[in-house]
Amino acid sequence: MSDQFDPVDCVRRLDPVDGEQLATEWSTSDAKTALFQEITTMPVETPSKTRTVQRPAAPRRAVLVAALAIAGLVVAVPGVLPGPDTAAYAVRHLPDGLLEVSWDGDLDGEALAATLREYDVDVRVETEPVSPSMVGQVSGLGPLEQQGNAVFEWGANASETESSFTLDPTAFSGTFYLLIQRAAEPGERYAAAAEAFTPGEVLSGLQCSVDLPLRGEVLAAHLDRLGQTAVWNVVDVSSSDAVPQGEVLNVHAIDAETVDVMVRLDGDTTPADPSPYLTPGHETHDDSCAAAGSVGSG
Amino acid sequence: VDEARGRFDEIYEAYSGLIYAYALRRTGDPDVAGDIVGETFLVAWRKLADVPAGEQVRPWLYAVARRTLSTYRRGDQRRQRLVHRLQLDLPSHQVQTPAGEPDDRALIARAFNALGPRDQELLTLVGWDGLSNEELADTFRCSRAVVRVRLHRARRRFQRELAEVGLQRHVVSGHEPGRWAPAHPDPEEA
Numbered sequence: 001m002s003d004q005f006d007p008v009d010c011v012r013r014l015d016p017v018d019g020e021q022l023a024t025e026w027s028t029s030d031a032k033t034a035l036f037q038e039i040t041t042m043p044v045e046t047p048s049k050t051r052t053v054q055r056p057a058a059p060r061r062a063v064l065v066a067a068l069a070i071a072g073l074v075v076a077v078p079g080v081l082p083g084p085d086t087a088a089y090a091v092r093h094l095p096d097g098l099l100e101v102s103w104d105g106d107l108d109g110e111a112l113a114a115t116l117r118e119y120d121v122d123v124r125v126e127t128e129p130v131s132p133s134m135v136g137q138v139s140g141l142g143p144l145e146q147q148g149n150a151v152f153e154w155g156a157n158a159s160e161t162e163s164s165f166t167l168d169p170t171a172f173s174g175t176f177y178l179l180i181q182r183a184a185e186p187g188e189r190y191a192a193a194a195e196a197f198t199p200g201e202v203l204s205g206l207q208c209s210v211d212l213p214l215r216g217e218v219l220a221a222h223l224d225r226l227g228q229t230a231v232w233n234v235v236d237v238s239s240s241d242a243v244p245q246g247e248v249l250n251v252h253a254i255d256a257e258t259v260d261v262m263v264r265l266d267g268d269t270t271p272a273d274p275s276p277y278l279t280p281g282h283e284t285h286d287d288s289c290a291a292a293g294s295v296g297s298g
Numbered sequence: 299v300d301e302a303r304g305r306f307d308e309i310y311e312a313y314s315g316l317i318y319a320y321a322l323r324r325t326g327d328p329d330v331a332g333d334i335v336g337e338t339f340l341v342a343w344r345k346l347a348d349v350p351a352g353e354q355v356r357p358w359l360y361a362v363a364r365r366t367l368s369t370y371r372r373g374d375q376r377r378q379r380l381v382h383r384l385q386l387d388l389p390s391h392q393v394q395t396p397a398g399e400p401d402d403r404a405l406i407a408r409a410f411n412a413l414g415p416r417d418q419e420l421l422t423l424v425g426w427d428g429l430s431n432e433e434l435a436d437t438f439r440c441s442r443a444v445v446r447v448r449l450h451r452a453r454r455r456f457q458r459e460l461a462e463v464g465l466q467r468h469v470v471s472g473h474e475p476g477r478w479a480p481a482h483p484d485p486e487e488a
Contacts, residue, residue, distance in 0.1 A: 005465050007456040010406045011425030017323050019426075025389035026315040035336050036310055039343050040303055231447055252443075260447050 091115050094166065102155065102164035109138040109180040116176055119169035123176045129184035131193035131253045133200035139192060140179035141165075143172070189255045196251040196259055197277035202228065203251055203259070207277050214248040214278055216263050229258040250275040302346050309355055310339055316356070316427070317363050318388075323426055324367060328388035334370065338363040357436030360429065364437065402465060409459035417452035424449065 026032055089108050092100040099119065101112060113123045128139065143152050151171045155164030167176075184190055196203040203222075210218055216232070220243045223230050231254065232244055246265040253259050317338050321331035341362050342349050350358050410418065423429045429437065434445045 005406075005457070005460050007421065007453040007460070008425045010456070010460065010465075011410065011421045013403055014407055014410055015323065015426045016326065017319055017426075019319055022319050022322070022389060023315045026318050029389055031332060031388045032314060035314075035332070035339070036307070039310075039336065039340050040306065042340060042343060044302055044344055044346060231450060233443065233446065254447060254451075260443065262443070 097170060098166045098168050100155075100164060100166045102162070104162045106136070107138040107141075107163075109141075109178050112138070112141070113178055116167075116169075121167070121169055121172055121176050122174070123178060125178045125180060127180050127182040128191035129188045130181040131190050131196075131201055132183070133194045133198050134181050134192060135183045137181045138178060139181050140177070142177060144175045144177050184256060187255065187257075190253060193253045195275055195277065196253050197275060202226065202253050202256075212278060216244050216246055216248055216261070219248050219251070219261065223259065227257065231258060231260050233260060233262050248278065250278070306339075306343050306346055309342060309349065309359075313356060313359050314339060317359055320360065320363055320427055321367060323422070325370070330370060332388045334363055334366050337366045341366075353433075354436055357429070357433040360423070360427070360433070360437045361439070405463040405465055406460070409456065409463045409465065412459045412462070413452070413455055416448075417455055420445075420449055420452045421456060 088104040089111055090102050092102070094100055099115075101115065109125065113125055116123045124144070130137075130139075151168045153166050155166070181192065194201055197207050198204060203226075206219075206222060207214065210222075220230065230243075232242065244263045244265055246263040246268070249262045249264055251259050251261050314335055318331055318335045321334035322328060325331050325334070338359060342359065349355060410421075413421070420434070423434060423437070431442055431445050431449065434449070435442045438445065
């Protein structure tokens with residue numbers, strides 16, 4: 001028996017279609033031409049200057065951001081990550097009948113859903129599993145179908161924590177989508193995760209009780225003690241299960257029992273973006289280091 | 299309009315065959331595959347200003363085709379049935395297993411079918427459609443790191459299933475008793 005079957009090669013062997021022959025026949029088919037002609041008789045949308053696909057840059061500690069696959073209209077919400085406790089939620093009625101919803105800090109998804117339902121807006125709430133410190137936050141919202149800028153529009157002055165949108169509840173006829181982050185079930189993979197050194201996460205406080213820069217072999221020992229499985233990702237090299245010789249740059253949880261570790265190999269001078277938690281001066285992260293006794297010592 | 303049509307023509311010429319193959323592989327029905335091509339490129343035509351340039355066109359189209367396929371699988375009837383309306387004759391070159399020849403494809407298929415739909419989708423986008431990690435990240439709108447980890451895990455799970463059907467050596471790692479690990483060749487057993 002062969003020792004190794006490459007998984008991707010095996011998948012290729014299951015390919016139900018002869019791609020080359022199909023491409024040849026498609027390229028000369030009447031169907032291809034007919035479809036093209038039919039499609040290009042349709043009207044083209046005028047580009048809008050306020051498309052809702054603006055996606056604010058995520059803070060560095062949120063490398064694992066969930067995919068939002070709702071017709072390209074639902075966007076990541078600013079301020080979805082652990083931040084200052086400045087949550088404020090406000091609904092304002094503008095003179096032209098528009099509803100303005102604004103918030104500072106974490107958006108209260110239930111409150112927003114209740115507000116919209118008051119105006120008979122069809123709201124669909126979905127949830128996704130996330131790492132512990134992100135539970136309860138809203139990671140995406142917006143109309144499921146494009147309805148024109150007069151109906152739904154993002155506020156122009158969004159920041160990392162503040163955001164707003166306006167909605168014309170009388171003109172809105174589709175479904176409003178809300179994606180709320182929830183705790184993962186046992187064994188369930190996170191759709192999004194904050195950095196593992198963030199307060200509330202699996203390695204919170206560890207950085208306060210180890211020498212920095214944190215070495216891969218040191219982290220490996222701690223992970224073993226914590227019962228965590230590691231998927232090691234060496235910068236620009238594919239994943240493996242072997243502990244690499246190098247500096248740990250950042251760590252994210254994949255699920256409750258597994259963390260993804262990014263390592264820069266010894267001697268590699270590739271510029272990289274290390275975790276803000278793994279730099280000298282970490283003592284300023286008071287909340288994070290408070291848990292050092294429970295995680296870092298041992 | 300001519301400029302838009304010219305750009306759309308280039309995109310359609312370069313990628314419609316790939317999207318048709320993508321859809322045919324997953325539906326097995328040329329008519330449905332044609333509908334998915336029609337709707338995918340209808341979105342591209344209508345939102346031509348939003349279609350990215352260069353190498354990002356392909357994952358953008360795959361993302362649209364993926365959503366269209368998902369809508370089809372949900373039985374949503376709001377789709378525009380271009381193919382049925384136009385009554386097109388669509389090509390289909392499906393691979394046939396030679397009769398009577400020993401073929402471990404059945405075993406591979408059994409292992410593959412034991413995977414979850416997410417793993418299957420990732421592996422087929424790589425194996426059948428040839429998408430790179432970067433293109434997968436753009437298609438799924440997630441980071442490359444996420445794609446790398448998911449793909450790594452999908453491969454591992456597939457290797458485990460291949461071992462279950464007897465097509466892969468089953469090696470258990472030392473520090474995780476009882477858990478499956480990637481099948482590294484063992485010099486002592488070789």
